Every structure is written in structure tokens, then in C-alpha cells.
Amino acid sequence: MRRGELLVLSLLVVYAFLTLLAFFRDATGQPYVLGLRAALPLVGTLVAFVHAWQRRGIVQAGLFFGLTFLISLLFEGASVLSGLIYGQYHYTERLGPQFLNLVPYVIPAAWFMMLYPAYVVASWLVRPDRSRTWAGLLVAALVGLILVCWDLVMEPLMTARQLWVWDQPGFYYGIPLQNFAGWWLTGFAVVLAFLWMGGRLERSDRSFDRWMALLLAVTFVSNSLDSLLYKLYLPPLLATLTMLVWLFLFWRAKRMTDSVSL
16 A cells, blocks of 8 residues: 555544544533534545545645635635525534634535545546546536535534524425535536646546545444434435445446456
């Protein structure tokens, strides 16, 4: 195993350990700890960034992170102010310091933590013989779908924890459908911006990319387990089914490529 891959795996183990620690604290009724909850997306972001750095170089990694940070912060801020993208909501103080008293700084990190691995997985689901334009559009659309699948379990959980409050409630656990359209749009916009600014669409390193699929799986599973503690049963079911579909498609595409290269 190469040094870069070993570093990604080590950070992923730390991330998985922190998710288990947070779960057992919740399960035993221990008080909410901001530091631990804030550490989860930050460590997850570090896992994704190191992978991007080792896989695509520091310039490409920085470009993807910067675009994710700026676009998600812009969309989040616009929504808190006007309800334009995701619907009308506001953050509580439980996620720490906020940018212009609108969006906690940890939120754009959480976006990158899931958006980049979703991009890696989605890039394996599009045939490499497609034109660059069509491949980019399809990958961007798939990234948006993967993010929506995650949000189906994450959104009710974080709302139940009172990390943010919906001022314009909807029918899905108080969450408006507009929110999910906004999540799809965010993933789509970031990937298109990345490719338009010179980002590479590639899937050449088969063994290294599996760790990003695992990062997605660990996050899906941890959110699903946490949801059960809040008596949220439908979101974990939806998350499990969709996660298995994405992982199966990734595994199948990866296996087909492996067999062709033999």
C-alpha cells in the first residue's frame, strides 16, 4: 500500500472511531459535545482532501475544495436570508461560530466531506467513452442524486438535534421538498464549476478510490444509527437502500474495469 493511500486509510479509521464514539455517547444519554460533533466533518473533510491531493494533486484538490466552500456558503447564506435555495431556515448556536451570523463555518467543510467522495463514486458510473461534455453533465447530475440520498437521513437527524430550525416547514419530517432540490443543485453546480475551471474527470486509480466509497458508507451508516436513537425509522431505511445501490454500482463498474485491464 502506498504512503498516500495508507494516510487516507489511517484518517478514515480515525473518522470511523469518532462516529462510533459520538454514537455511544448519544446512546448512553451523555450530554451533547460540540467539539466532538464539529470534529467529525473536519476529520471527514481531511480524509477527502488528502485523497484528492494524492489522487489529483494539490492544485486540483484546492480547486475542488475552494469551489465547494464558496458555492455551498453562498447557497446556504442566500437560503438563510431569503429561502432561495433550500427553503427558509436558520442555524442555532450549537454548531459554533458562524459566517456573518448566518452559516456555521463547519457547514462548508461538511459539504466537501460528502461532495468530493460522491464525485469520485459518480465518476465510476459514467462510461469513459462518452464525450467530455456529456460525461461531465452526467457525473454532476449523479453527484446531486447521491447528496440527496444522504440528505434524506441527515436532514431529519440534524433537525431533531436542533442544529437548525425550519421556519418554513414541509411534509418530510418538517423539511420542505425544495430543500432536496437545492441539495441536488448544489452538487450539480460545484461539479460543473470544477470541470469548467479545468478540473479533470478521470477514474484511473481503482484501488485508491474505494476509500471514498467507504467514507460515504461510514457516514450513511453512522447517520442511520443515530437516527434510530431519535425514533426516526424511515430515513435510515431509505439511506440503507440507496447506499447499497450506489455501492453496488460502484463495485460493479470497478470490477468490470478490473476485468478488462487483466
